[in-house]
Amino acid sequence: MTNLNIACLLSPMADTEGPMDIADGNVLTGGKKIMGKYGEVGLEATITFAEQNPNTIHTDILSIGKSKEVTSLQQTAIAMIQPKKHPGTLGVHALNLDDIDTRDAYEVADLLVAMINKLDNKPDLIFTGRESWDYAHGIVGPTVAQGLGMPYYSGINEVQLNDDKKSVTATFIEGNDKIVYNVPLPAVFGTTDWLNGKDSARFTSLKGVMMAKKFKRNQMSLGDLGVTPAAKTTIESIEPVVSERRNRKIEADDSAQIAKEMVDILVNQDKAIAGNTAGDDGANQAADPVSWADASAADLNLAEDVVIVADHDNNAIRLSTKQATAVARKIADATGKKVSLLVLAKNPDQIGASCAGFGVDRVIGVASDDFEHTHVNSASKYIANLFGAAPSYLVTVANDLGRDLAAYLSAHFNGGLLQDVTDLTVNGGKLSGKRIVSNARFITTETITADGPQIVSVRATAFDPVLSDNAPSFHKVAIGGVTVNATVTSVDKGEETKGVPLNEAKVIVSGGRGMKASENFAQLQGLAETFGGAMGASRAVTDLDWVPHNLQIGQTGTTVAPDVYFAVGISGAIQHLTGMLGSKYIVAVNPDADAPIHKHADLSIINKWENVIPAFSEEIKRALGK
Numbered sequence: 001m002t003n004l005n006i007a008c009l010l011s012p013m014a015d016t017e018g019p020m021d022i023a024d025g026n027v028l029t030g031g032k033k034i035m036g037k038y039g040e041v042g043l044e045a046t047i048t049f050a051e052q053n054p055n056t057i058h059t060d061i062l063s064i065g066k067s068k069e070v071t072s073l074q075q076t077a078i079a080m081i082q083p084k085k086h087p088g089t090l091g092v093h094a095l096n097l098d099d100i101d102t103r104d105a106y107e108v109a110d111l112l113v114a115m116i117n118k119l120d121n122k123p124d125l126i127f128t129g130r131e132s133w134d135y136a137h138g139i140v141g142p143t144v145a146q147g148l149g150m151p152y153y154s155g156i157n158e159v160q161l162n163d164d165k166k167s168v169t170a171t172f173i174e175g176n177d178k179i180v181y182n183v184p185l186p187a188v189f190g191t192t193d194w195l196n197g198k199d200s201a202r203f204t205s206l207k208g209v210m211m212a213k214k215f216k217r218n219q220m221s222l223g224d225l226g227v228t229p230a231a232k233t234t235i236e237s238i239e240p241v242v243s244e245r246r247n248r249k250i251e252a253d254d255s256a257q258i259a260k261e262m263v264d265i266l267v268n269q270d271k272a273i274a275g276n277t278a279g280d281d282g283a284n285q286a287a288d289p290v291s292w293a294d295a296s297a298a299d300l301n302l303a304e305d306v307v308i309v310a311d312h313d314n315n316a317i318r319l320s321t322k323q324a325t326a327v328a329r330k331i332a333d334a335t336g337k338k339v340s341l342l343v344l345a346k347n348p349d350q351i352g353a354s355c356a357g358f359g360v361d362r363v364i365g366v367a368s369d370d371f372e373h374t375h376v377n378s379a380s381k382y383i384a385n386l387f388g389a390a391p392s393y394l395v396t397v398a399n400d401l402g403r404d405l406a407a408y409l410s411a412h413f414n415g416g417l418l419q420d421v422t423d424l425t426v427n428g429g430k431l432s433g434k435r436i437v438s439n440a441r442f443i444t445t446e447t448i449t450a451d452g453p454q455i456v457s458v459r460a461t462a463f464d465p466v467l468s469d470n471a472p473s474f475h476k477v478a479i480g481g482v483t484v485n486a487t488v489t490s491v492d493k494g495e496e497t498k499g500v501p502l503n504e505a506k507v508i509v510s511g512g513r514g515m516k517a518s519e520n521f522a523q524l525q526g527l528a529e530t531f532g533g534a535m536g537a538s539r540a541v542t543d544l545d546w547v548p549h550n551l552q553i554g555q556t557g558t559t560v561a562p563d564v565y566f567a568v569g570i571s572g573a574i575q576h577l578t579g580m581l582g583s584k585y586i587v588a589v590n591p592d593a594d595a596p597i598h599k600h601a602d603l604s605i606i607n608k609w610e611n612v613i614p615a616f617s618e619e620i621k622r623a624l625g626k
Helices: 037-052 067-081 105-117 140-148 206-214 255-269 319-335 348-352 376-387 400-412 518-530 539-543 596-600 613-624
Strands: 004-009 021-023 027-029 057-065 089-096 125-129 152-154 156-161 167-174 177-184 187-191 218-220 233-240 248-250 293-295 306-309 339-345 362-367 393-397 416-421 423-427 430-437 442-448 454-458 473-477 487-492 507-511 534-537 564-568 585-589 603-605
Touching (some): 004 037, 004 140, 021 233, 037 125, 037 187, 057 067, 089 105, 105 140, 140 187, 152 376, 152 400, 156 187, 233 416, 248 255, 255 603, 255 613, 319 393, 319 454, 339 376, 348 362, 362 376, 393 400, 400 416, 416 430, 416 442, 518 564, 518 613, 585 596
Parallel strands (some): 057 089, 248 603, 362 473
Antiparallel strands (some): 156 167, 233 442, 423 430
16 A cells, blocks of 8 residues: 655656757757656656655656657656566556647646646655756746645755655755755655766666566546646747857967966967956945835735845845846836845845845845745745735746746746846837757747746846946835745755855856866865956766865856856866856866867867966966966
8 A cells, every 4th residue: 555656757858969950940859859867866766765665655657748759758767667576556647749849838837737637646746857848947847836736846955755754854955055854745846967866767677678568658638638738938939059169279288388378378369367357255345234114015016016036145135136137127127117126035134235236126125034044935935925916027046046936936926937048128018038948059039928927037147237326215024924834954064165156256267077086176276266266166076075065067056157267177068068158268178189168168278187277377377467
């Protein structure tokens, strides 16, 4: 007898590292369809739970897509599970849609909700790849959760079933800290590319493949589901990303010669590095305290404003908020609305002084202990209570929390969402935006077509802050009646990093597995300090605990766009490239001439870091007079 039901939502995901084409100007085709890491890690966790808890877990696998692609995907999953050996029960459900490529993420989510509602065993726990169902929108998971009335948690790093199987212990990485929650079930978890120490599912075996061929899958149809899903967005066009890198190379053997050539190119020829290369040092500049007026949500009538959710560090707003406000201001100017900045914090008073001078008309502070460690489930509940009526326009920063929050709120308010935009236009009150998709290979132009709230998350590094001398008014709102079920059970504080925040640094020196050992990162830190910049790292390095997790750059880390980006000992995995291709100038140091990073570099040094960085560090100091 089972006492826990788990559903895995698996999508035939395009292999974005393989050949891809554009059909009809607005559809990506040609990519081989695979399970993808985000789906794999959720499936692997489910199989492991069943093995650890024999005869107590029922698993359902649900997929939507073209018949051939869904069949291949699900047979692979069944082969991994091996039904005859699996210590639990299994159901596999498919909805075959030949037109899946033309449907948006909201349609897919509505269909998944209908499929789940048809299951005999209602899920207690759902795993869905945070990005797997679409071009990295991250829309499907939160929309499914909202449709089922379940809380949504994403970016989970570890998850374990508690003894009662009515809750789980879930670990999330927040900055440099590990936050452990007790999460009651039911719940939906959005997975990334790492869960419980695994970055993929187990291999299939010949026996598993034979079992998969004989396993009877449940074929559903649109008629069975009884729903007519409606799109909320449309892709107007897709264009390939065109590289404009200089592609210079240095292949000398002598360290001193390499260093001199690098300095000549970077300082004299390309003028990528000048005397003043420092970014903001991350320190909060002193400012006069502000006066907050108590207000009610009804009096503020935020539904009529363009509201931007502040990204902050509990002391001051981050540069990303000022950059994203450029988008909010553009919407407001086109629609005649005000811009209100929403600060959700344990103590908004501490942050208020940093909220002036960049184009907001009002600052709304909401205080709660729930914001000491903010996640999408808590933030969305407070925002929903604050608005009452649905907002006209809502803007977030496209970091992990901001993307998830935008997606969840778009479902809650029955609105449309443009995710991770790098450009935005307003036409007749409707929003259209450009975004980079498929691991930085294509740019789409997307438009919200549905009536109702319009929400946008902003890739902040694509915009310059708006400078303004206006003095916003400050209002503090008390919101009661919010229950956040997940509770923090422990906090593992990581090593604190000081200096310039990654997404504010003008120069970043980033290292990968090619650095060979944690102690070697002192060389990169020293070079970063020479420029007044910041040190970063690849996912492989943070997983090895060579450097703190908040230094990770990439698809599941921080997105950066400095003036100069040094990639040292980094091969150029597409997940890393996604987070740094917006850099104005890229320097790659890697002895492998065929490493992908060199294709995206302005300057490539084909050599080991040991033969490059020490000599270059001394030479650049002399050139800069340091």
